[in-house]
Amino acid sequence: MTTIESLLIERSHNTCELCKTAQNLSVYAVPPTEQQTADNSILACKTCIDQIEKQEQLDAAHWTTLSETMWSDHAAVQVVAWRMLSRLRQESWAADNLDMLYLDDDVLEWAKKTGDHEQDATVQFHQDSNGTRLYDGDTVVLIKTLDVKGSSVTAKLGTVVKNIRLVQDNVAQVEGKIEGQTIVILTKYLRKG
Known part of the structure; x- marks a missing residue:
């Protein structure tokens, strides 16, 4: 029996399909999804996933590899690349790549479904008076x-x-x-x- 993870590992050569790192990889289902499949999932590193899900501040330098990975044959990778380039559109390299990236109509519709692309790159976190990030359970x-x-x-x-x-x-x-x-x-x- 072949798992989604094993299919993605084979497809990506065991590297993040967005930034090409080989560390801290896991399966990420690209929203919105009703049932997770290899076609609507990607293999991504923790750094990418945390920034996609706005658990960490967006680091533009981390995403420069999208210039290469956005050309993936896989729609799920294209969707995430388009969303991240859209969030980074104030960066000239991201705007240029976004202009070059062509998505089929159904893939573009999927990419626009979450509305995430309309937001800018900054993420707001709870911070104390010194700018230190706060978490539930802190003192x-x-x-x-x-x-x-x-x-x-x-x-x-x-x-x-x-x-x-x-x-x-x-x-x-x-x-x-x-x-x-x-x-x-x-x-x-x-x-x-």
Whole structure:
């Protein structure tokens, strides 16, 4: 029995189909997909996948290999290349490649389905007052005394807040417990502990 992964390994010669690295490879199903197949998946490295899924900031230098890999015979690779070139279109090399890249109508329709190509390359993350990235479960320290609205609680300068939760639709806010009460705190008043 042949697996999707073994087909992709053979197809890509065991390298990332986007950047050609041979490290930290895994199967990535190119959205939107109902059922994963070798035709709608690629073999990609963790660096590429993290940037595609906006888990890490987009590094334009990492993607310069798209100048070669965008010419793949495989639609899934073409779709991801087109999306990433579109996100990087402010880079002259990416804009040039995007102008050269021809996709069949059905492949272009697939590439446009997520709307991801309409966004720019920057990704917003929750960051403390020093620009350090915050994650769910982090411990932070207040850098300013804050009055908690709708409560008699005052959160003092230097208060440690453990096990924060990131507010999903606002990168300027986290939730944490102070004196047993869950409150929303602005990230600009926090320092990672």
